[in-house]
Amino acid sequence: MPRRRQAVTIKHVAADAGVSLQTVSRVINAEPNVREEMRGRVQASIDRLGYSPSIAAQRMSGSRSYLILTLNDRDRTIEAWRARQGSDWVDQMLLGGMLKCAEHGYRMLFELVDTHDDHVERELTATLAALQPDGVILTPPHSDNPKITAFLQSRRVPFARIGSKGKAGGIPLVMGDEDAARDATRRLVELGHERIGFIAGSKEYSLSEWRKAGWRSAMADASLPLDGLCVRGDFSYESGLAAARSLLALERRPTAIIASNDQMALATRDVAEEMGIAIPETLSLISFDNTPVTTFANPPLTAIDQPIAETVSRAVELLIAASRGEELPHLPVIVPAKLIERGSTGPAPLAG
Amino acid sequence: MPRRRQAVTIKHVAADAGVSLQTVSRVINAEPNVREEMRGRVQASIDRLGYSPSIAAQRMSGSRSYLILTLNDRDRTIEAWRARQGSDWVDQMLLGGMLKCAEHGYRMLFELVDTHDDHVERELTATLAALQPDGVILTPPHSDNPKITAFLQSRRVPFARIGSKGKAGGIPLVMGDEDAARDATRRLVELGHERIGFIAGSKEYSLSEWRKAGWRSAMADASLPLDGLCVRGDFSYESGLAAARSLLALERRPTAIIASNDQMALATRDVAEEMGIAIPETLSLISFDNTPVTTFANPPLTAIDQPIAETVSRAVELLIAASRGEELPHLPVIVPAKLIERGSTGPAPLAG
């Protein structure tokens, strides 16, 4: 194997422009103390030679690595990929993150970390040592993992926590779950629904509680009863089946149901079909997340979109801003989620 | 900003183990010329101190970067992400690639490159200079882009080409499209079908022709006619509608149709429904790719799975092997695709 070296280095540029390495470095990093004329001359050489700095070398010399690292839960992510249920969480993260990184000349890395393991710290140490990212983005449930957040804080690596409000350091960002749940519930009330069921998600994710809180508060605002209308699932299709069955077996059956994710909504639809309950004529259905399956379902599901791309994009932006010492906005950052009306919601059936 | 340095470096390990840097380096890289006893001592220090080498430094010193770079088409990928049609191509690439990389202590990077641009070379130069990957994986349609393949060859960067058989250098890997199309056609013949329509994909992708060739050859083997039974689409849902309409308007209507991707198959299903043609009773339908939508469709679609994860996994494996100077298998590498039978295929209807 030949010792592969950089084709064109800062030296070549310096020689070509007739200046010192240092001046070229200053131009690359948009630093002050360079005359405009010099800057122009150096930039011309850079363009002509097609020079691009090696991030390895930049990192080595102790400055930035121009790398933003996204950390996802290993087991869950792999399981989701293997199951091929069509969730595009990772894709949306990449969409939002990579584009924003590119805008600022950064690269986004995507890595999996094992939470089970007792050696989360070891694994993190290794990843950070190897990659030396300028910022880290944590996704649920890592965002609330005290081992991880404490470790990152101790290492003084800037990090963002998606889907977390807690005071665990770093930059927390949430996706307007509570407001969106409230909006969805209100919309159903507008449509004349009075008994609106709610299928909650696993307590392991804090957003489960936020979603539920939104529903509760909108119900309270409308002076509607909550009795027996909330059932807990765990985000799986199976748990959705059980939850839907229990809701639809109620004496005073709900005329609308909000499910805390698409899989449980799909399960609810299937239970309704099995019971001969028509959607949306007899039962309105709203789901959370708005993964691609919502549009392929029959009828297409009205859903609350989870603005993953935008949230990750914001996270990248804030991480870069923070690394430059710029001021941060009020935390947590809230990225609003929108209700997308499709075919699974309609006016409440006439009381019978 | 504090000058962030490695917490524990090779020096610390060397000091701790009482050996030279070089010996530690040899242990890290599993190189020969180290006594077992030494190796053990050094490894113990590594473990105790929680040492992990900096890939930046490793790359700097002229050896490997332990980075494999995957290049996808920028516009198409972003468009697919935005459209949220549920294609999990990227996810499957990551699944196959990241896990295999991890096995060998490599990291996988995912980047987008702009093909439109006349400055593909500039963009590639910059990416390679910045990242210095040990290997590059090209996906369609990049795999057949002569600008890209020629550039990579001139730079002597090892690369793999997914979905390409051509002699453009690097390691070509294909996903058994022709064989799979043949198998699918045969299966329909077994089920008694004699008029089997085929909706081809865009010529821009070579796999379109391979799929078509498989169908043709199986039809020929069964001495079945091809007249008017092949229509070309462009992989879009809309093109699928047109193609399906023209096939189903034939005087001697096909009793089975193979669509070159899932979107066109979905379109075919919709046209059939609109015409009152029952699936699978009156029309059998097979699609290519097996993206998640196939399982959510009604009926679930019989499909030919595209083994993306496995193919990318193989690509990583071969790239790493090649970088070690190991011998490569016969090229192109063919990763077989399997037919997955679901609810859209059945026996041919009785001749009427």
Next chain:
DNA sequence: CTGAAAGCGCTAACAC
């Protein structure tokens, strides 16, 4: 405002 020198963490090449 610009340049020279030192060093980041690691490995290639060579000596022992």
Next chain:
DNA sequence: GTGTTAGCGCTTTCAG
């Protein structure tokens, strides 16, 4: 087998 030396490409001091 093992250690020593000299860089890799860049940025950080610190002089001028």
